[in-house]
Amino acid sequence: MAAPSQLSLYNGALSICGERRLAALSDDREARYLLDDAWGRGAVKYCLERAFWNFAVRSVKATATTSTAVTVSFGSSEVYDKPSDWVRTITMASNEAFSNLLTDVSYKDEGGYWFSTINPLYVRYISNGSGFGNDFNLWTEGFARVVESYLAVQIAPHLKKSAVDQAKIEKTHADFLRVAKSTDAMNEGVSFPPEGSWTRARRGGRNRGDRGNPNQLTG
Numbered sequence: 001m002a003a004p005s006q007l008s009l010y011n012g013a014l015s016i017c018g019e020r021r022l023a024a025l026s027d028d029r030e031a032r033y034l035l036d037d038a039w040g041r042g043a044v045k046y047c048l049e050r051a052f053w054n055f056a057v058r059s060v061k062a063t064a065t066t067s068t069a070v071t072v073s074f075g076s077s078e079v080y081d082k083p084s085d086w087v088r089t090i091t092m093a094s095n096e097a098f099s100n101l102l103t104d105v106s107y108k109d110e111g112g113y114w115f116s117t118i119n120p121l122y123v124r125y126i127s128n129g130s131g132f133g134n135d136f137n138l139w140t141e142g143f144a145r146v147v148e149s150y151l152a153v154q155i156a157p158h159l160k161k162s163a164v165d166q167a168k169i170e171k172t173h174a175d176f177l178r179v180a181k182s183t184d185a186m187n188e189g190v191s192f193p194p195e196g197s198w199t200r201a202r203r204g205g206r207n208r209g210d211r212g213n214p215n216q217l218t219g
Contacts, residue, residue, distance in 0.1 A: 056128070
């Protein structure tokens with residue numbers, strides 16, 4: 001499909017609401033102002049938060065901050081600033097291959113920071129950066145429909161005239177989100193969740209030795 005634009009997303013939302021299209025983002029219409037407001041309040045970021053969209057995934061090596069703004073009095077010894085394009089954490093690991101995944105025993109997400117005893121951390125997260133989640137050229141058609149329908153949900157109650165009722169618009173958004181998430185998930189490789197503390201305790205706290213290989217799972 002052709003990459004969406006802000007205008008095409010606006011018009012997709014208007015179509016769902018039974019409203020006529022915009023000719024340009026400068027159109028002097030109530031609907032456009034409502035769409036601008038919804039867009040400005042973070043519509044795209046909100047939709048990015050709804051799933052682990054493959055096109056928005058970013059992997060980084062995070063190094064503990066040297067800032068004195070945050071002090072640690074006990075527990076985790078290292079403090080990490082979240083990247084400015086961070087939307088949602090997918091997973092953390094102690095190695096770059098992401099085979100040694102961490103659980104909340106090894107790191108904490110508190111007060112806008114990550115805390116851990118491990119340095120460095122390897123992090124996979126959903127990014128709203130220009131080369132990731134905010135790059136229209138990377139969007140799937142399903143995600144574009146999610147954004148359009150979310151915008152429709154936001155503006156429909158405020159339109160003076162709408163051919164579609166709010167409940168139907170909300171169901172349309174829920175349906176688009178469900179299908180887009182399912183389709184996106186099919187493009188992912190098989191993954192194995194990090195072990196719980198009880199399983200690790202059986203091995204004296206040692207990491208699982210299978211390195212993600214399903215033929216070498218250990219209990």
